[in-house]
Amino acid sequence: MMSQGLHLDLxxxxxxxAFIAYSLFSRAINRSILTLPIIFMCLGYALAEPLRMAAPQEVLDEGKRLLAEITLVLVLFADASHVQFSKLRQNWKLPARMLLIGLPLSILLGTLVTFLVSPEGGVAMALLTAAVLTPTDAALAQGVVTNSSVPEELSETINVESGLNDGLVLPFVLLGAILASAGMMQASTDGLARDALTQIVLGPLAGIATGWLVARLMDLAQSRRLIAAAAEGVVFVAAAFAAYVLAEVIGGNGFIAAFVAGMIFGNSYRHNIHFVREFMEGAGQILTMSSFLVFGALLLPDGLAHASLKTVVIAVLFLTVVRVGAIWLSLLGSGLKTRDKLFLGWFGPRGLASILFTLVIMDEFDFPDEAELLACVSMTVALSILAHGLSSTPLARRIGKR
Structure with missing residues (x-):
């Protein structure tokens, strides 16, 4: 027992x-082709076997679930809080096309592709797979979003889309998981639509109430100089989890609530919300590092073990035909050049949201072909981390030379 404890400590x-080393050399790493997701996915994969030997499986399962829930709540709240309605009025057409047309098209095309490649899973599993693999991750496209060579219109569009699509895709993930689970258990679908609708309706209501109330209270505290600067980050974290818990109490979906609360908070709070950015760049980055490390250590090995030609084909199609095709169609008539449409279509990397959705739904639901879903997500995210991470800086420079 002592030996195992010492092993875990090591x-x-x-x-x-690794956290310290990355932080110390972060500026130099940002100038290279390496990215945070690449580094910590590879580190996690290297530590997979030592980690499994050092801790019981139930402890690892409980830990990754807790990490997934905490990170997902904070990411949804933080991403949504940065989307300002006032800025969207000036540059809303491209993000609106990609979110209102491209996102449903991605789910539709993804469901069709998954069902055609793997029909034995059924339509429900195809929908669930498509929904989990639709949200994009701005962390994998930082070389694009922060590159001054990229036209502001394109970088802002990628930023807004990645900030909103993980929250907008949540109802589809929930619906797919419920339908797949009900099909496996051969359960009656009576009340299924009602339960799903309840979660989708009450979740946003909890988010609206929490986001607006906390924003008003913080404005009042700021105006009267009652709040210390160090405490602002505490309010941000507490607000995100308050929305989640309130939604769970009244029967809504907590993740949808966190997303909506962030959006309402960000647009209701009248002062600078710099503390959200500061938290996500500090403590939030540790959660991001940990999530990609957990992916490499606990999901990727299992995914690779169950990988097949079908899962590889699905992964490649999701990163190319499904994503690029859906975005291309959504941008028809927008006036963008072909290279710009392809650029926006390609930079829809899959990462944190897909990982976290998979961890959460696999813990909450039982459905058929879990191993194949895990393999599809693992292959898609791993390929995306490598392909988008390595191509972001070169393509950003190329698009800037128009």
């Missing part, structure tokens, strides 16, 4: 050393 020490 693994944890190696992980903390």
């Amino acid at each position: 693994v944890v020490l190696a992980i903390l050393a």
